[in-house]
Amino acid sequence: MLTAAAVVTGLGSSGALVAAAFAVLEAxxxxxxxxxxxxxxxxxxVLFLLIGGAVADRLPRHRVMVAANALNCVSQALFAVLVLTGEARLWQMALLSALGxxxxxxxxxxxxxxxxxxxxxxxxxKAFAYFRMGMQGAQIGGAALGGALIAAVGPGWVLAIDAAAFAVxxxxxAFLDVSHIRERVAGTGMLHDMREGWREVASRRWLWSIVVQFSVVNAVIGAADAVYGPxxxxDHLGGAxxxxxxxxxxxxGTVLGGLLMTRWKPRRLLLAGTLCVFPFALPSAALAVPLPLSLLIVVMFVSGASIEVFGVSWMTALHQEIPEEKLSRVSAxxxxxxxxxxxxATALAGPAETAVGRxxxxxxxxxxxxxxxxxVLTVPEVRRLTRRSPAPAAAGGPVDGREADAAGVPAGETGR
Known part of the structure; x- marks a missing residue:
């Protein structure tokens, strides 16, 4: 059911991201x-993420997810109504996007x-790969359907579909079976929990170095996709x-990458994953030329496949190295x-285009x-962190490999 919910959300959201950009242009x-x-x-x-991580490690995670879905449903529904009635103003679209x-x-x-x-x-x-395949597969249909619907009936209806997807x-x-997940004991306070999460991150050089890398990479690629792509x-490719x-x-491409990762288990998780981040630069270069649509599609496919290898490798590393009760805080x-x-990056994309050209x-x-x-490849732990086989579990003990941390194996040192 977790995968089914992700698929439904992905179908609506992938089209809605395109619709929001074209709603602004249409206005x-x-x-x-x-x-x-x-x-x-x-x-x-950005403002609420760390609070969200601490909350998710204190309360049942599925309930936090349901509440967040409800807020997203309401904000997208209002966005859709404004666009469909022709009453959307820039400040209103910005406010509803902020709620989302x-x-x-x-x-x-x-x-x-x-x-x-x-x-x-x-x-x-393999489970991470299948989950991400379902999610990314939904984005294929959502993006294609969203683009077609925007061209046929306008962005408002795509936003309405996204609101319905969040409701479903x-x-x-709300009906997820969480009986297999052990209960967590809340810390002494929210700030204490956030500090514990920070210590988990700061103690692992492979983790914080990749987070710093993607703070810039996601920003510039996000600006390219959200602003320059449309x-x-x-101007050159025929529209939405x-x-x-x-x-x-x-x-x-991400589906292909996911299929590959159901079979391939690279021993050096982060080395393999990081090498596959290089092709993530190709779509920006293709838009800069710009390549014709047929070649842009090939470039986007290759980029999607390669970044999915990184995504599964990254999730596997987190699953292997981070204690379960701190997963949401580290994730935050x-x-x-x-x-x-x-x-x-997104706010400066327009001024940058004016200053230096698109x-x-x-x-x-x-x-x-x-x-x-x-x-990032100069960081030794990124090159050396190694996939571990789960140690034999004692009766009633853990079976997912995280017991190595408790046994005195520093998480960032497993690849040495």
Whole structure:
């Protein structure tokens, strides 16, 4: 049911992200306005993520997810009504996007903690791959359908579909079976819990170095996708339908990457994953040229496949190294680092286009991605962290390999 809820949400959300950009353009906005609305969604996500992680490690995670889905449902429904009635104003779209980001701030750490705590043993990586395949597969259909619907009936209906998807997903998550997850004991306070999460992150150089890497990579790639992608599509590729096809190709690539990771178990998890981040720079370069739609689709497909290898490897490393009762807090710091620069990047995307031109800005996105990925490979723990086989469990003991931490094996040193 966890996967089914993710699929339903992905179907609606992937199309809605495209719809929000085109809703701004339809209302008379420009690239700067698109960037501001995107930034309005990301700013509260950054602001509330650490609180969301602490809450998800104190309360039942599935209940936090349901509450977040309800908020997202309401905000997207109101967004849809405004767009469909032709009454949408920039400040209203920014405010509703901010409410959606607030919901995501509480949802993301709870969801990742829920997923990581739901699987054990050697099948964990395969379970992560299948889950991500379901989620990414939904994005293929959602992006393609969203682009087609935007072209046919406008962005408002796509936003309405997303609101309905959040309602269905929240209902599914309300009935999750959580009997297999042990109860957690809350810490002495919210700040104490947040400090504990920070210590888990700061003590692992492989973890914080990759989080720092993606704080910039996600920001520049997010700006390219949210702001420059729709603009390039509008000017050179035929509009929303073409950009939806490109995003669908990226989603199809992630499915291929997920299939690969159900079979391939690289011994050096983060080395293999980080090497596969380099192709993530290709879509920005393709938009900078810009390549024709057929070649852009190929580039997006390859990029999606490669980044999925990183995604599964990263989740496997977290599952292996982080204690279960701290998963949501560590996930919150991971998310915080990964999205903290996105409001700045998306807000500055329009001014950067004016200052240096869209082409130069896109080449800059690609160059930063390559440079930071190369820098992370200089960290020894990233190159050396090694997949562990689960140790034989004592009766009633853990079976997922995290017992190595309790046995005196420092999490960041397992690859030495």
């Amino acid at each position: 008379g906005g420009d690239g700067g306005d698109v960037g501001l609305v995107a930034a309005a969604r990301t700013a509260p996500l 980001g607030t919901g995501q701030a509480f949802f993301a750490p709870a969801a990742e903690g829920m997923l990581l705590s739901s699987v054990t043993g050697e099948q964990a990586a 997903a929240g209902a599914l998550r 603009l390039v599509a509008e 339908r073409s950009w939806g096809m490109a995003l669908a190709a990226f989603g199809a 710091y991971d998310w915080f680092g990964s999205v903290s620069m996105m409001p700045v 082409t130069t800005a896109l080449w800059g996105c690609a160059a930063l991605t390559v440079a930071l990925t190369a820098a």
